[in-house]
Each structure stands twice: as structure tokens, then as C-alpha cells.
Amino acid sequence: MANDTEKLTGVEKIKEESRALRGTIGEELQESTASFHKDTLQLLKFHGTYQQDDRDLRTERKKAGLDKAYSCMVRCRIAGGRMTASQLAAQLDLCDSLGNSTLKITTRQTLQLHGILKEDLREAINRINKINLSTLAACGDVNRNVMCCPCKRVGTVHEEIQQLSHDIMVALAPRTKGYHELWITDLETGETTLEGGTVTPAEEEPLYGTRYLPRKFKVGIALPEDNCIDLYANDLGFLAVVREGKIIGYNVTVGGGMGVTPSAAKTFPALAKRMAFVRPEQAIDVAKAVLMVQRDFGNREDRKIARMKYLIANWGIEKFRAKVEEYYGEALEDCTEDEVHGFDDHMGWQEQGDGLWSYGLNVENGRLYDNENTQLKAAFRAIIAEFDPAIRLTAHQSIIFCDINEAQRDRLLQILKDHGVPLTEETSTVRRWSMACVGLPTCGLSVTESERALPGIMDKIEAPLAKLGLDQEKFTIRMTGCPNGCARPYNSDIALVGQTKDRYRVFVGGALLGTRLNFAYKEKVLTADVPTELVKIFTAFKANRQENETLGGFCDRVGRDELERLADADY
Template sequence: MADEKKLSPVEGIKSESRFLRGTIQDDLANDSDQFDKSNMQLLKFHGTYQQDDRDSRNKKNAEGKSVKSYSMMTRTRVPGGRLTSEQMLAHLDLCEDLANATLKCTTRQALQMHGVLKSDLREAIQRINKMHLSTLAACGDVNRNVMCCPAPLNDSVHVEMRALTDALKDHLAPRTPGYYELWIQDEESGEKTLVGGGEPEEVEPIYGPTYLPRKFKIGIALPEDNCIDIYANDLGFLAVVREGKIIGYNVSVGGGMGTTPSAAKTFPALAKRMAFVTPEQAIGVAEAVVKVQRDFGNREDRKIARLKYLIANEGVEWFRGKVEEYYGEKLQDCTADEVHGFDDHMGWFPQGDGKFFYGLNVESGRLFDSEDRRWKAAIRAICKEFNPGVHLTAHQSILFTNLEEAALPRLQEIIKQHGLPLTEEVSTVRRWSMSCVALPTCGLAVAESERVLPELMSQFEVELAKLGLESDAFTVRITGCPNGCARPYNADIGLVGKTKAKYTIFLGGQLIGTRMAKIYKDLVPFEEITSTLVPIFTAFKEHRQSGETLGDFCDRVGNEQLASWSEQLV
């Protein structure tokens, strides 16, 4: 255990918070437009971040001082990305009533809103809970939204994966009553004082009073369908299927995309395979993994507090031994089953129960209405007419589920009537692209991401068509900072904001998410990204091997050869 004298300031805030209550109640009662700094840390556990509009930071008040426009980002936890039409419609209403009128499908199958005023925060969270959803543990140093393949296939494999998703969400949820007291309880009840107390093992039997050293993420996938990017998670369950039934899971540990360029001690990492578990062991082993990270993760330096650093320092065999100790039983070795495919589930497919689903590609996951594109209006119309299930993908898109086979023409008509492209009309490169939110709302962003992705994809479309590569599938992921929320470090092409309008280009990852990319060029101005990559595309066309993907090609030939070919082609 870490020496308490060396603990990071956030550890002190958590320790003194009375299980995440802090003085949030007092802040909610005052007239200020922002929260206390300590409470800002605690609010993350409740599913909300304080932000300010970065576009307005240059504005001055009457005294000539910079003025910040504060608001809250509020994230809804959506296990496996599964929503009802009613829940989606309620979110669309909420983003218009209390936020900035746009809704974001995240890279982890959740929904988030920006621009919620502090004075409206309690109402926003109350309304989300009335949808039978929650913001608790959507952020913070706890297990966050559990990811799972969103395909609504009704075979025993997918049914069991969805059941494990829900069981993990429930078992690893924070137990503190502070969330209910702050956001849900009736203010007219007369209960104005929050109740503290309770022993750690009573209030938080898994987490204790200081929760985890850092955020924790879980994903569930299939070898033939790694659509949720399992190895980017702290804990992964890869289903092992025999004769149509799940006999267990290969468990991986220690994935995470975030890094700090100024700190050489930080790095992105893919999870390592640890052990095989039976379905009956899965929940208990997950709890053991969480508890080992709780007790041995770094609480002195948050930059190196994720599980990946513990495993890098101690080794996966040491970690497995500790998990077995906490679980109370030896575990089997992983089977040979490994990721070998990726299905984004875009388009029209049978579910296996006589119904169908349609995957609608949503660029960057942003749902908004403008003069020429009306995403929210289209989704409203679809939900009201068909009452489908709404499943969010890890690529920020939407599956409309439980549709009759005859519904397709009308569904497509609604999409087109609202100025949106059918998935079949979206270019391959745009379909496989992804971005984080970045500017103007994210406080960590140093460069643009979501707002420049459409322009970049338009440039790529032109150049790839010239080369006859428009049908090649490869991932392009851009982030506004090195924290990697859009998972750029295992993409075929990763673009990571390094400073204002300049990016680090990574090459050689893999669409199926099992290999890290390498830095090709640093500090590339945005306007030079396409011209920098066109020679790579050209070399790929001329020198690729049969069946080779762009990422495989870049990894095989290496940066030195790529640079040499690029110089010859310029």
C-alpha cells in the first residue's frame, strides 16, 4: 500500500468526501456558476464534468479580464449501448431543454450532453434517472460503462454476453447512497442534511472509501467480432464458443489509451491475456481484478495510476497470482481463441428471430439538427413510427433493432427525407473514421478533432478514389489531445493533437485492434495531413501484398521504408 504522506491530492479529496458527497450539496445551493475544485473531482463519479466554452475564452468583461462560460457535461451510462426508443426520445428532449441542443454518441457506447448549466444539473440527472438509466459511474475512479457487442442477434452467445454486461454493471457499481441523496431524493421531504458514516465494507464493499486509483474500463467481445476494441480496456472478456455456446472467456488485463507526451513514464497499451474463466467465475474474477488494482495501483501519481502501469511494473504473471489469491482459486490458462475479425454492424441484417436491424452511420456520433442535416428529427421520426430498440456502437453509430423486414424502404425514406446519407452511401474511409469531442468543450483538448474530421475525410475520399483505394477498409481516428479517447493508438492511421492545429501521425495499427501503431511524423500541421499521407496511400497501392491491409502494410515495411518511398513520390 502507498505511504499516505505521498498520496495525490485527489486521494485526499476522495478520502474526506464521505463516500462521494463532499460539499456538493452546498455548491448546488449557492448562486455561483461553478463548483468548488474539490467537488469538481467528486462530480466525475456522479457522471458529470465541469467545462467551459473554449471558443469564448478570448472574450473580455468590462474590466478587460477574460471571462469563462461554465457549464457541465453530463454522461449517461448505457451498458452495452442498449436503449429503448422512449429513452432515446427522452434524451433528445433533454438535450434541447437543458443542454446545448446536441447529443453525443460516445466511443464507449454511452450518451453525453454538453452545456448543462449548474443550476439545471440536478433536474438533468433526475430526468435521466426517470428514464431508468443513471449517470452514476459514467465517469470517475470506478468501473465505468461496460461495453459489449451491440448487435441484437438472438442466439445464445449474444444473449449470454448481454447478461454478463448487465451483471458486471450491477456488481461493480458504487453502493454509496450519496448519489441518491444529492440528485434523486425529494427536496420537499425536509431532509436537508446528508447522512454520512458507515464502515467502508458496509458502504463500499468492493471499492472502500477511496475507490480506485484511476478510471477502470471493461469490454466483452467475440474473436470474430472485436467491435468494442477489447484490448483497449483495463479488463476484457473474450468469449470462447464451442458448438454455439459460450464455455468461458479469455480474460485480458491492462489496456488503456491515455498518455502524457511530457511524461516519458506514460504510454498507451493494449491489454495482455491473463487467464481463462468459466461463465460462473466471470463476476468473481472481475471483482478480484478490481480489488487488486484497488490495493496495489499507484495512488501517488495519477499519471501512472491506471492498471496498465501496475502490470507493466509487476508483470502479468504476478498480477494473475494476486487475482487468484483474491479470488481464492487457481485459474486456467487462456485457450488459443484470439481476435481475428471486426464487424461494425452497419447496414441491414437479420437478427435471427424473424426481425431485422439497421446500422446507421453517424459521423463522430454527433446528433444535431441543421438546415441540411437533421439527425435528431430523423431519429425522432424513426423511434415514433417503428418503436425500435436503439443500440449504440463503439464507433459512435446507431443500430435500430427489432424491425419488420418490410420496414426497410420506409426507414430509408425517413433517413433521406431528413438530409442524411444512408449507410450504404457513406464512403468506406468515412465509415471507419472516429473522433473525440475536443474543442470547444473538452478542457484537455489542444487541437481540433470532431469539427475537422468531415473536412479531412472529404480530402481523403478524393485522393483514395484517384488511387482506386476507395473500397479498402482501414481505421482513421483523430483526437484533440494525447489522452486518446477515440483510441488512435491501435488504428491503421492515428492522428493525435499535439499542439494548436498540429498532430502526431501514427501508422501501422490494425482495424481489428490487436496491434499498436507507431509514430510516423510529429507536429504535422492539419493542412498538411492529407499531403503527408497520400504518398503512403500510393506506396500501399504499389507495394502491398495480396490481401494486406493498410495497417499491416505499414507495420511490415516500417517507417524508414515508408519515408523513403514518400520522398521519391513527392
């Protein structure tokens, strides 16, 4: 663990003195104020919530002499995006009764609520736990939601990787009883254990210790033919190695991460590196060993370079692997030749192999809402009531309804149509493979629009793509309101990353498979000019691509300067 000579960040001190993440959260929940104290905001993340404010209202409220319009975002932990129909229905009810009437499917296969007032926070988290979900470790310096291919298939392969995602979630979860005391026990019994001095002493955190991790930690599990969860963007990845229909082990990858601070040259995005092969029975303990190495050697003096990718960059993969083997207790085998080579977004109708079907519905940027034109929430409630389907959330912010009988397929689509919901089959390829982070108005880090801007950009590039004959071309466009990379922009074919007010840095050259980083192409592009710049890239691609070359591959091959020349040429 960190030694006494280290100059710990303020966040490290807050964690160490928090009494296993309790802090003064309980006392502050009883206060009538609309916001939490500054130090408490760091601890609330571990409980699955961020305090935010509506930035659209800041100026108006300031002129009126009012404080910011504070509320909380509450995120669930849902391993592999697997949940029941009743759990989804309960979340829809919760967003209406306590939230801002919308529900967001995230880029890590979970759900988050927005607009939860401080006075309603305990009730919201309590109700989430009552439906056998949790918010613990959905945020904070711990292992976050474990991602995994969500599709439902007959056979042991998908069952095993999905079970592993659950087992890793449990194995790497914090052990503090503070979560239960704050959000569950009190509402059930009516007893107050929140007054100063009455809570139990902080118990041992056998895996995390008193300071938890230096920064967030993310895990993903994928198949070589289906990297639908962006394996290489995770701190820790498990790529299933399958022989004759059975998983014989996993190639372990380490050190992925998307966040960047452009003003700090020491920061960078990174794709994970291949480390070792493990047998299925080794996976959990190796995951713990990797996490413990990061816990003990990750940077606690500078949060900008505290992710595990920086430790690996400093040490090299050989030294890092040796330390993991030391913590694990024995040497590990080298990776097999198995590598990512496919990506299935699981949209549309797909056979499960048991006579039933799944339907993947593209949900633009993951936002579930009802308005005068489109009633996603009402459609989902109707589908839940009629079919009671198993629910799977995807890493592209969409949803899969599972266990649908052949005879029910037309009826499910009719329900969606009756509620004005665009079917996946009616969604353009470019829109289907795009996604955006929340951005404004709720994210405190965002400098530009993201979720609210991307649909308009899609509207303006769909027709030009069709005119170029590229409307069936698969490539990823990802948009974020800041450089932190919540929508995994830095390995996409094209990324639009918020740079300053109403301006974006455009990146190109990544890969749909998530196996190549992109590069900065243009700086400070106005929102209004983004479609024009993209169409110029598409036109150059159409005129100069090689056989079977992807958009990202083309941009990577020609490089920034040549791409700019080709994009400005007359065709």
C-alpha cells in the first residue's frame, strides 16, 4: 500500500478517513440543504451516485439570486447488462416518481437515473435494492460494472462468460457494511444509526484496504468473434478461448483506458495489452491479483495518472505480469493465438438456439423517454406486460428483448410501431453504430453538447452517405462532451470530443473492432461545421479506399496530412 512519504491527494485522505465509505453521508442526508458537502461528494461515488446540477438553469438562477439546481445521478451495477423485465419496469417507475422522467442506458451496460433530489436519494437507492439490484461500486475508485457479451444463446459458452461477469462483480465488490446501513437498514427498521458516534467502526476491506484503489477500475469479458463490449478499452479483460465448443481458458488483457487531459501531456488513451492465459478456475484469483497490484503500486499522488494504464506504461508489460504472478502465487501461461476478429451488436431478430428469438432494439444514445412523437417507456411497459422477456443491455446503449416466441414477433414490432418507436430495421447504419455520453446539461465535466447534439448530426450525414453509396458501411461515430472518454471515443472510426464551448476535436482512424486507437485530425471544429467535415472524409474514403478497406483503416493508412488533402480535393 502507499507509504507515509507519499504526498497523497485530497481524495486519498478523504477515503482513508471515511470509516469504510461512511463519512458524514448519513448526517447530511438528514439536513434540509439541497446539496452535499464537498468531501462527501467523493464518497457518494462509491455508493453509485454523483451530485450534479442543471447547467441550462445556472445563469437564470444566478440572476434570480438562487443556488444551482442540484440533483443526483444514480447508477446501477448490472453485471453484463442482464436483468429481468420486472426490474426494468421498476426502474421506469422510479425515473417517473423520483427522477426527471427519463432513464439512460449507459455505455457499460447498466442504467442510470437523473434528477434525483437529495431528499429522495435514500428512497431511490433503497428501492433499487428492493428489486435485487445495487448501486454499490457503480462509480468510485473501485471495480465498476463488469461488462460481458449480453446475447442469449443456447450452450455453455455464453452461460460461462456471463456467469464469470457475475462472479467477478461479487469477488471484486467492496465489503463495507456502510452501504447497507445508509441506504437499506434504516428504511426497513426505522432505526437511526446515522448520528455521529453511533455507527459501527469501519470493518476490514480485505481487498481494497482503507484507501481503496487509486482510480476507477473496469473489467470486460468478450469472445474473439464478438467484441461487442470493447474489451481493449478496459483495465482488465478476459477473452474466451474456445475449443470444440468449450471454454478452455481466457487470454487476459490489462491496461486499457480512455480518459485524457489534453493540457497534460503525461496523459493518454490506451488499449489494453495481452498479458497471459488463464484457465477458468484461475480467472477470479488472477483478477484479484491484477487489482491488488494496481492498488499497491498505482499512483496516489496525481489522479491524472492514477489509472492502471500508466503503471503498465511505466513498468512495461513484462514487469507488470511478473508482479501479478507474484501476487497470484505462481507463473502464468502465455496467451494463445486467439484474438478479436468480430463484433456483433445483436440488433434486430436473432435466434437463441432454443426455438425462441431475441430482438435487439437500437435506442439512440440510450435515452428512454416519452414525448408526443415517441413513447419508448410506454412501449417497454407494454412489452414487459405482454411478454415478460428477459432483458439485456448492450455496450452501445441499446436493449435486447429475449425469449420471444416465433408467433409473438410481429406483435412485439407492432407495439413498438404503435408507440412511434423506430425499429432497428428502420434505423440507418451510421446511426445504429453511433453513441454519445450524457454531456450537457447534467455532467459537470462537459464543455460541449453530446447526447443532445449527435442526433442532429446524424440527420445531416445520412443522405450524403446514401448518395455516396456508403449507407450500409459499418463504422463507429462516438461523441463526448469532454476528453474523459465515457463513450469510448479514442478507438472508434470517428470521434467528436468536446474541446471548448461549441467546438470539437475530431479524431479518425480507429476500428469498429476496438483494436486500434485513432488520431487527432482537426481542432476546434464548430458544431455547425461537423457534418460538412465528416462528409468530406466520407467522400475521400469513397474515392480512394482500397479493396475491403474500412473507413477507420483508410484514415489510418493515409494519415492526417494526406487525409486533409484528399478531403479538400474536388471529386
